[in-house]
Amino acid sequence: MKDFPDPRGARPAARIHAPPAAFGIDGLIAIAVGVTIVACLYFARAVLIPITLAILLSFLVAPLANALGRLKLGHVASVLAAVVISVSVIGMLGAVIATQLTDLAAGMPRYQATIERKMDAAHSLTIGKLNRLAGAAGQALQRATIEPPQAQQPRDASSRATVHAPAAVPVEVREPVPTPFELARRVLSPVISPLETAFIVFVVMVVILLQRDDLRDRAIRLFGSRDLHRTTTVMDEAARRLSRYFVSQLGLKAGVGVVIGTGLFFIGVPSPILWGILAALLRLVPYVGIWISATLATALAAAVSPGWTMAIWSLALFVTIELVVGQVVEPLLYGRSTGLSPFSVVVAAIFWSWIWGPIGLILSTPLTLCLLVLGRHVRRLEFLDVLLGDQPALTPIENFYQRALAGDPDEAIEQAEALLRERSLSAYYDEVAIKGLQLAANDVARGSVTAVQLARIEATTNDLVDGLDSYEDSMPAPQATEDDWSAAGPMPPAAAAAGMPHALRTTPTDATNATDEERGSDTNAAASRVLCIPGRGPLDPLATTILLQLLGKHGFAARALPHEAASRASIESLDADDVGTICILYLQIDGIPSHLRYLVRRIRARLPDVSIVVGLWAAQDTEKWSADLQSAMGADCYASSLQEVLAACRRIEVTQQDPGLAIVNG
Structure with a gap:
């Protein structure tokens, strides 16, 4: 049988539903811990933002440092060289952006006439038309109504006195001339804070890259020293896949920026490099970032060109690129999904922007992805996987x-x-x-x-x-499996090839090719007749209905009787002289109940030549329990699945046709 791939690892296929516990001290502690964490994230954002940026940047720089390390540069030299290259790239991008902004600002006066003309045209088509309509409506209303004469109000002495009141004396306040130090402080103060943050980020990133093995060992000792092998495997695999994910995201966004910049260059939009870089950076903002850059570039195209052709082509370029990347490139690169549900991405963007402002909005997706990886590997944080992941919440x-x-x-x-x-x-x-x-x-x-x-x-x-009656009981044609990043966590193990062992497999053609005439006798014909008797549970008849359908698809003449038909009062009138096999099904059974043992004995005494198959789905799924059951009940076969029941019926049929074969317990 083919297993269901479970991204949550050891999540059981079917939970045993215990009685619901009341909301007690554990729930209060969990709420208090959550509130404390959110408060720390908010009030300690000045410290946590640089550290978080450094950790995420270390995932991006680590592959470059590893590549340089393979060139025999040494660990320290490789890390420093990777950091210098990264800083150089960022500085070069900053210089390019500054140059493009300067060129764009210098050319804005040339676009002023075009902008004013298009604004006047838009005004006349929208607000101007509404004003004309409102004026016409007002004139029609004025003609339809009679205006009363307005009485002139006499001027009194007080009003005349007010007119001749003396004017107030103006007062002018002048600030002192600022000193050179104050001028430097005003100019540099907006720049000092980002420079401080950038310096802290790069220092922490260098420390993380230099001490990553030591930090990994300390994390293992802190969180998973009891299961060293599993913790090490999980951390290494999660770090590797997160690094691969971030590098792939960087490459994809850089590619989008290059394509958009090239397209805008051929369209004729000024400063195409600036808009390509802006599109790549704003794509970090989920869902709306790319459309912000598209709106700005389209507005500039409308200001540059006297017509609307350039603006339409610019907007079409952004729409085409986003559709191709979102619907074709990303599914091919990441598989079916990255693991985050669309709802969690939107909620995470709102949450992180509330906690950390614009930086939180940009980092919302990477941070949420890291939380999802923790939920996939830490059992106590499994709720994060349920809340944030795109895997089905229910099995x-x-x-x-x-x-x-x-x-x-x-x-x-x-x-x-x-x-x-x-x-x-x-x-x-x-x-x-x-x-x-x-x-x-x-x-x-x-x-x-x-x-x-x-x-x-x-x-x-x-x-x-x-x-489902129209489906045959056979394996479908194999299909190629699709890679799934599963939220940048370890890939779920590939499901084994479905199917039973060769000795237990049956197909509909194997059963239907043999007819009663081919069996040659009434005894052989009876071997293909099966009687199904459900257990005493309220849902056991449903399992019997399912088994009847499967037996019919495998060529058996099957019918069912209620459980009361085999009771002590009705066993003598049990109509089963023409069957070769009786199947008893229990969905739920604990231990070895006496009523099942006596049921088998009654059927054995009433029909000594009939083979009995007992289907049990018990909690004690052990070989010892099966052996005890076999010795206590005396049935011919015991099965724990419908497929085993079918295989047992097939073996009994073959054995009754050829008495030289022995029935092997299922």
Whole structure:
């Protein structure tokens, strides 16, 4: 059977639903810790912003330092050379931006006439037209109404006295002439703070690159010394994939900037290098950054050209590039996704911009990605993966159970059809439907499922079985798997090839090619007739319905009787003389219940020649429990899945046709 890839590692396929605990001291502590962390992020932003920038930049510079280290430059020399190269590139970009801004500012007076003419045209087409309409409406209203004569108000002595009041004496306040030191302070004060932050960032980045092995060892000792191997593997893999992700993002944004700058150059927009760099930088702002740069470049194109052709071509360039990058390049580069849900990206942008301002808005996606990596690898932070990741919040098993509780068979069938592209029908029933029914059986045993919900579960499951009746129980054609970065975390292990062992495999053609005439006798014909009896649980008949469908697809003549048909009062009238195999199915069973043992004994005494297969999905999935069950009950075969039940029925059929073969316990 093909496993479901689970990006959360050891997350169980089906949770055992314990009674809900009250909101106690643990919840209060978690809330207090969360509030404290947010407060620290806000009030300590002057310290945390440079450190965070340094850590993220270290992910970008680390591959360059590693490449220089492979040239035998030494660790310290490689780090310093990588930092010098990075600073040089940033300085060169700053010089280019300053030059382009100077050229753009020098050319703005030439565009003033074009801008005024287009503004007048836009004004006349919008506000001017509205003013003309409003004036015409006012004149029509004035003609339709009678204006009363306005009485002249006499001037009194006080008003005349006010006119001849003396004027106030003006007072002028002059500031002293600033000294050269004050002028230098006014000019340099806006520049000193960014320079200080940049200096701190590069110093911390150099320290991180020089001491990264020591910092890694200290982090391992602090967070994961009890499981040294796993912690080391997780940290190395997460750091490697995060570095690869950031470098790929840098290359992609640089490529977008080059393409946009080249396109604007051929269109004729002034300062195309500036707009290419601006597009690459603003693309760090999720969703809206690229459109901000597109709006500015399009506005400049409209100001430069007397017509609107240049503006239209500029906007079309941005739209085309963004669609190609977002829909083609990024899926090819990162696989299906980077791991972040669109909703979490928007919320993270709002949160980080509130905490750290514009720097937080730019860093929101990388920071959220780092939090998601922690959620993928640290069990106590798994809630981050659920809140921020794009993986389904519910497993297919939980999703099936939730749809069954809601009474929505259409979505359950849609999910099943999607899963059947990669697995057989019996594998889907074993991996999803049966386990989902087990969750329901656990809730029924706890008394948390009402009668209405139980009826919905039964109706939804029956509709699901009917909806999947057209599918054959065979493996679909293999499809090429697609790479998925999974939020820059370790890739989930590749699922093993689905299917049962060769000795247990059956296909519909194997079963249907043999007819009763080919078997040659009534005894052989009875071997292909199966009677299914559900257990005492309220959902055991649903498992029997599923098994009946699978048996029919494998060529068996199967029918079902209720559990009461094998009771002490009804066992003598059990109509099963023409069957060769009886299947008993229990979804939920604990230990070795006496009622199951006596049920097998009654059937054995009533039909001594019939083979009995017991299907159990018990919590004690151990070899010792299976051996104890075999010795206590005396059935012919025991199975823990529908596929094993089918294989057991096939072996019994073959054995009854050839008595020389022995039945091997499943």
